[in-house]
Amino acid sequence: MFDPVIAPSGTLLGLLQRGRGDGTLHALAEQRGEALAALEQCVLSDPRRDWQVESRSLYYARLYSELEGGLDGIEQHLFHADDLLDDDEQRTGLALSVLGHLAGYGRRDALRLLRDYAAKGANWAWALDELALRDDDEGLRSLAPAVLARFPCTPEGDAALARALREAYERRPWRLWAEDPVHGDRVRAAEERHAFDRWQRQLRPAGPAPGWSVHDVLDWAQQGLDAYPAQHRDAPAARCLAAVAGPEHRQELLAAAKGGPEAARAAALRFLADRQDGQVLDLIEAAAYGSPVVSRAALESLARMRGAAALERARAWAAREDALGAAAARVLAVRGEAGDAGRVLAALRRLVRASGADAEGLAVLVEGIGRLGIGCAAPVLRHIYRETSSSHVRGCAARALAVTDPSFAEGFAIECLWDCEEATRELAARRAATGDVRVLAQLRRLAADPAEEAEVQTAVRGRLGARPTR
Template structure:
């Protein structure tokens, strides 16, 4: 998938791409053509780094409704000639989801677009899933011939049809069609057996019943597991081998495991390290320091991966030493990993180290990255008030709406200004968990927009149940106070 091109956070486009509440507020205050152009740009070129964990569709659909925006841009995107060339569902998935929400809000043009795309588009299955939730039976029945034409009669077409029926996220259309189309009925009956046969037909290599055999099995991952990249195969096999070692390794195997952790190949080394960490072996801190200094980056990664599994007072003492700037190792990969461990499992005395690590991360890497989330969570968990400026920066600048939500949760625990400040904006955020947080914490006095927004969220049938519960609780409490 392409790497999204994200505009600066101070621009309307940048705010909308991030899904921030201020994006909606600025769009409603901007010139309507400018707001619609920015909105179309977001929907036709998905700005999310990970669409599986970040939400945007309801956020954008609400804004289309507020602006009474036409759907010409989405129409042109869905039926562009590229649709027949680039069939990756990520190209059109966000646009189809937005249309689904708009159809639920009563937009007839959105419903018609979904029907037309189901007939002609490459990502028709996604469009059909959206229709399954919103369209009436009669309209769905009229789509059956066009969908069935996608599967020519014959063994290959029948197998593809069975796969489509089996993989459908919403089975409603297929169940409707099965009553009048024998091929679809047969596909629905056969699909579960296809899955069963595939599960029975899987052949996986198994290790021998002994620590040495398990370690050797871990080292054969790249040769025997071709389901992904060699690196991923080694990681998967090493984790499985560590679980096997938990069952077969005994006290007499400790010298073998220590040697593998010090000198073994990557697979055996990962498995042995993880097993020793899980057993809280006293040699683990020294082994991690040794591996973290290895010239092979794969071994360094193995050490940092298992470091996060360490627990207990002795492990936390080592982590504090590794993460402390006074020791000179805070800027190393080991120091950064140790700070993340403290963020996840440390106590209140570690708040300064976590806040310092968060500031150093931002200075070195910016407001995004795989390791930043646990530092943000840790700052909130440990109530590290010294981290508030850094948390505000992450909240404003990150391109990940999920990470922004985590920053909002941390600010709610550390920032006295949160109820009257960021919480107000969060009521319009694209993530339902962030809207729920805002509903529970926002100050209902001082900003006339707050109560009106709470009422609109309470009345919106598309809103999540958790948000509804939080909003209605605040509105009921407010009525009692008055």
């Protein structure tokens, strides 16, 4: 998938793509047709750079509910001819998650769409997982014929059925189908096959394994890199070395880390860094400018190192305007002391100037600013908060602003009550100043919303003075 195209942060579309609280507030004040068009564009073309750490579905579902938006656009997207050609979950996953939340809010049209797509769509497993949380037993039982028909009654089809059952996040539909008098025998057989396959995998793990010597492990790592397609085995090889390498192998490993083949060198670097070897920092400095495989291993190894020696070397490297300097600054952001505040702030400013508010590694530096309480960093944190397209990074910036910016409670904290990220809403529920009339109203909405996360509702109750129900 290509990186999404993100609109400027000052536009309604840009705000909604970012999942900012101001996106909801602006959409509710905008012409309904324009707001719905921007919302639909976000849902049908997932704007997240990393869907594993960024939330959007509840945020968009709430706005659909507020605007009383129709679902024709989502229906056309789900059942478009592309669904037959493109089975990438990212094409339909966000739309299905939004439908799941809308079904939870009582939208029967959303529930109908999920049922239809589970029966006919390419990403049926995702739709079934959403239904498992919201649909009744009768609705789930009615899907058994359509879902099971996807798997022909052949050895290959039965194997695919067992695999689908194994990969399901929610098992409720499968348990219901296992009790069905018509389909139960086949589902129970798939469950038994799944259990047997798991036992076989535990008994006879698949995949190549290294021999039990330091030389064999290093060779195994290099063989993976030399294969086609390449297999990056340096990290697992370092873990294998922990089982086979002793003090007598130190010189062999130092030699490999200094001048061995790429993957062997990377594995030795990782192992020596994990053991906090006295010479490894010099080896990391030399390896930081090697091949991509060696450089990545060196910088990742530095990030895992502990102790005074690693901190002192990171202080010496942090001013460098290269990958090693950036990695060193991240070490100081995570483990540095008050005297390292200037180095971390300088690194953050350099990174934002060079690569913008979506730069790789930005979140670690932002969190370090908050941890060290660097008050003069508030202007750059505000810039990151407004401009980043990552709701995860924005949440880090909000937490850092809560520590460094005295105006946070009367400013960004209010907007954060409508943010797409649970942790950001929780922070706002604890910090937002109640002088603004919108704050108490939104706190009450969050308290009454059955889809809101428990941590947010706990924070809300604390602000409203209500006792948690037992």
